[in-house]
Amino acid sequence: MSKTTSTSDFLQKAKALVLEHLSDEQFGVSELAQATNMSRSNLLRKIKKETQLSASQFIRNIRLEKGKELLEATESTISEISYDVGFGNTSYFIKCFRELYGVPPGEIRKQPTEVAEEVIASETTLAAETPKKQGFFSKHTNKIIIAATLVVIVLIVFFWKETKADSPKPTSVQKSIAVLPFKNMSSDSTNYYFVNGLMEASLNNLQKIEELRVISRTSVEKYRNTTKTISEIAEELNVNYIIEGSGQKIENEVLLNIQLIDVTSDTPIWAAQYKHELDDIFSLQNNVAKKITTAIQVTVTPSELAQIEKKPTENLEAYDYYLRGLQPLQTQTREDLLKAISLFKKAVELDSKFALAYAKLALAYFYLDIYKQEKQYTNELNENADKALLHDPKSAESLIAKALYYMNNQEFNLAVPHLEKALEYNPNSAAVVLILSNLYARAIPNTKKYLKYALKGEQLNIQANDSIGKSFIYLHLGDALIQSGFVEEADKYMELSLAQNPNNPYVPYLQIFIKYAQHKSMQKTTEQLIAEWKKDTLRTDLLQEIGKMYYFQEDYENAHYYYKKYNALLDNAEIDIFPHENLKIAISYEKVGAKEAAKKYLDKYVAYCKKDVSLYKSASLAILHLYEGNKEAAIEQYKIFATKDHFQYWIVLFMEKDPLLKSLQSHPAYIETMQKIKDRFWENHQETKKMLQENGLL
Structure with a gap:
């Protein structure tokens, strides 16, 4: 038997085994290795050699191919099919399907020629909406994951299609x-x-x-x-x-x-x-x-x-339209969202006080705008949210709808009271908990509240997800823990995250910094970041961190080298992320003689400081004053920052690594001020620890 025939037999056998366990979402790489009487490592190598795919991609593609067949041959819903082919989460099925076929599942039920014509005729549009994978990030993914990471991803997966309320620990008493x-x-x-x-x-x-x-x-x-x-x-x-x-x-x-x-x-x-x-x-x-x-x-x-x-309504016909609108709302394709909007509109035409239908209308408009930098449906979102609140101010759905409007409008502080009130009316809402944790992680930074809601989110969500979903929940919690200074606990959740999904690209990234908190070696951290970046050279997050590490070490040639790559990707994607890092970039460019580019990023940093309303504003201004040579203004801003609460652990670890602070070390108030900042952090850490222990969250 030839090698080619043997390989073909192996792949056919592997595919047959996956199809045999198609609906079992737990049937993964380890299970396939066991079924083929191979070691896991041998299976990974053999599949990679013959298909150029990872084993998990090989399995996932078989599931997606079968899903496509079912979409074309049956009348089952997308939700039903996703579970039939082993996806524990419909949203994740839709995401993977779009990545493989370039169109969402709902489009498959159009005539094949129609779909083909659309793909060919609107390749540019599709690329903007659903890009083909380019390393880990594509141009569009950068926009979504980085620029909109505050709330969007969590909402896609969880909002009004929440994962279950559960805890990894037995709760038989409850x-x-x-x-x-x-x-x-x-x-x-x-x-x-x-x-x-x-x-x-x-x-x-x-x-x-x-x-x-x-x-x-x-x-x-x-x-x-x-x-x-x-x-x-x-x-x-x-x-x-x-x-x-x-x-x-x-x-x-x-x-x-x-x-x-x-x-x-x-x-x-x-x-x-x-x-x-x-x-x-x-x-x-x-x-x-x-x-x-x-x-x-x-x-x-x-x-x-x-x-x-x-x-919900006195009009049964309106209620019937409302029920009909729920399924297309769930699939989130543009075509289905427009269909859902039409059905919900019919519901409110029949009952103009139908709050729940108005809330779902708001959600549908939110989804229509979710990936767009220029929002088209803000007014519709707001109008329907207001009507939902007017007719039922004690409805969790009405409150969340209004919170979505505020988040869509970047008014995050106004969203919080609506979300907290929604949680009162629906204490089992994993979606609200996850939205709040993400808001406190970035939009309105507060490490104590971020950790509080991240822990609650884990308790509500963990068993509901497949291994990939669980991996990201553990990652999310590990991030919240390290930001509050819980190093060992964060490390534990990184291991749990990796155990669920060894291919989660964010885990090694965060682990590098968790390890830094233990060994404090800048050189080792830099080497580890570069090794991770080489796995995917389009990762802007890693490029920015590598540039920063070289900046801290005053190796401006290398800092400039990686910052230049980083900025080229941002320019190509037409986005501006991590604006608080632009002064480091400006100085690195300046040190190698790139004066014009240096001024560009300095101006960006100055503009950022003027707009910044976060708790980090004083720290950002302090470093700007140091760059300008104004030590007194800098120390005053650091004194202000020393009064702030629940800032990130990264401040304690890296603030004094900035070369600009060397000029401030001779100031009489320097040592005392820096110590006050550190003491403030650890006081907050102990306060958070006590709160978590009292609530059984740690």
Whole structure:
């Protein structure tokens, strides 16, 4: 047998094994290696040699190819197909699909020639919207991940399609429940949206109860067609109770079968069959929620009960349009978003006080603008958010809609109270927690609050995700921990992140700086950053850090070399990131004689300082004053900064590494002022530690 034939047989066998375990999202590289009786390293090498793909890419592409076949041959929804082919998260399926095929899944159902013509005719447009991968970052990805990293990525994945409320630690004392996807008993597939609506209404009502931990719809959707037992599902979701249901709509009647299962005994503790008139649908939903809370003995406060009993609308036709709009909203393709908007508009035309429909309209407009530097739908987003708040100011959805407007408008401080209030009305909202953690990470920096919400986000989200999702959640938490000075804890979460996804490119990057906090070797850190950058020379984040390390070491030739590469990528992408680093860039250019470029970046830094309203403004001004030779003004700004709270650990580690501070070391107040800044940080660190321990978060 020839080598080529042998290789072909191997790949065919590997593909057959992946297809055999297609719906099992846990079937990854290790499982494939075991199934082929190969070591993991041998499998990786063999697949790489024969396909030029990593093993994880090889598996993922097989899943995506099958997903494409199902899209073309079946009427299943994108959400259903994503779980059928082993993606635990619909948004991640859509993202990977677009990367492989250049179009979102929803476009595949157009006529093939139509799609081909679109791709050919609008290659430039598609490249702007969904770029082909260029190393780790493409031109567009730089814009999204770096320029819009404050909130956008988190919102894409989690907002109103939240991952489940869960903790990596057993929480058997807390009452927890999962509502499995209801089955459509009708032979009419057009009733699918209605049965989904019954399931989602039951889930939403339960999520309003603080004493009850409720798993989100996204997390349970993967069990729609599962063969797993109730016990197996409960163990995976770490819940005490499971709800199963089936339903259908026949003309003006609703039929619903539902049962509540105690997983400890694997037996139903409550079951009911309902046959109601359609105009009694809301009382049916409320009755189900009350029966369940009574059966599991959960305390429902009066305010929570009021939220549960509140009717979204009195107009059943409007409610029907609303339910029809939810599915296209979830897929997030432009075509489907416009379809969802049309359906939600019909809902509010029939009921002009339908707050929930206005909130979903706001969300749809937000998604339409999500990747655009020039926003087109800000007014529509704001108008619908305002109408949602006007008609239901105590709705979490209304509050989040308004928060989205403020974030879209860069008014982050105004978004926070709306998000915090939304969390009061929906304490199981992982989305709100994650949005808040991201806001406090960058937009309105506060390391204490960032860590608080990052830890809560991990508890709410971790078991809901596939390995890639889990890896990024652990990474997010590790970042929050190191920013607050918890070095050992951050290192632990980096290892957990790598264990979930060894190919997560951000983990080694952050690990380098966590290790620096331990060994304090600038040279070693520089060498490690360069080694990481060589894996993907288009990574602007690494280039900027390498330039900075050489700047700290006063190696301006090398600093200029890497800063020049960094700026070339930014110019090509037409973005300006890390503006607070522009003075270091200006000085590096100046030192090698590039006077004109130096002035360009100095002017940018001065403009940045004028606009800066963050807690770091005084520190930024201090270093500018030092550059200008004004030591007194500099020390005064550092004294101001010494009064600030919850700034990042990086300040303590790197502030005095800046060569400009050498000129300030002879100032009588220098040592005392620097020590006050460090003392302030460690006081905040201890305060944060105490808060986390008291709340069981550390």
